[in-house]
Amino acid sequence: MSAPPLLELRGVAKDYPAPGGSLRVLHEASLTVAPGESMAVTGPSGSGKSTLLGLMAGLERPSAGTLLWRGRDMTALSEDELAAWRRVSVGFIFQNHRLVGALSALENVMLPLEICGVPGPQARERALGALAALGLAERAEHRPHQLSGGEQQRVAIARAYVHAPALILADEPTGALDGDTAAAVLSSFLALNAEKGAALVLVTHNPEVAARLGRTVRLARGRLA
Template structure:
């Protein structure tokens, strides 16, 4: 039997607050199988982004551990966690985080080159992905020449470029208008389905959450998985 794509065991996170310790997350238990989609829902300040950072190994828990694609992240140092994520994990951020000096095409090519893909293959794959998200006419444009929706579509193409096994998205439509955001989400789920990628979304949007196969609600540091 294959291991789950994502699993947490007694996950907790506390931070210093003056002379005291503030509990952000406590006793979080979660298991997600390959190809599943999960939305993490909660009010602002409930710890959603903190949980996402722990699940992706960008931060370490105070107690418990995360198993990401079969590896216990608690047994790896920072460089080893980065190496484990490199060809397996994709990210979509609310703020896009594109490189301003690179074209849309080069923003998508870059992670492929870093993963060791030849330039010719990287260019072909990036071109195909950008055309798939409707940006075939914007390949040479830099981020400042693109609208917010177009930038997020470049970010989606970049996130899927290395064909990740799991993708984390933190409020991926937070900076977009309703119509553009809906189009981005349609593309996100289409790519998710076509590539069989496990999807973990942080959102405050109940309609978006309902599109995922599972919903996890975060409140008072506790996670309730439906």
């Protein structure tokens, strides 16, 4: 018997309340993500890409369908149980870096480790290593507003990988960067992913970016093509 996929969506749908009833933004989506696989999710604006990513991360609850993690049904878990799963298994990269402004680059990268309960010195060492891997060792003590856009996003990438999650979810991670910077950041990102062997689901508008990943799924009007 073959091992279950890392993540499986079975007929997952999502409705949002809207004037006069509810609006279905994602229709019965079914797909699987295998360990170490990389996948691009593309589609026009408003097609439901970010909603799909939120559902995969357990940040949204499906209105219908089931979400399975290594064969285990996740839809019945409480918020805190989902948070506990996320902290160990998922790394998230947002379009706009989403660093905590009050913390330094190093402290931002340490956050997932500390939330997992890794002791301070160890967390510090691992976070410094993650930053160094992305060429940011010198910027460890800088606050987010003291970094360039590319550096901020690389800190966010380091934060996503530092606790070695099995799944990385990235929502247009280079969408807010200029062309050269975006290319450089993407290269570092994909190289790191290859090295870490995590499964990667990346939302993007850019066909060139999508082409660099293992496979592409397309969303149109809330439906998987």
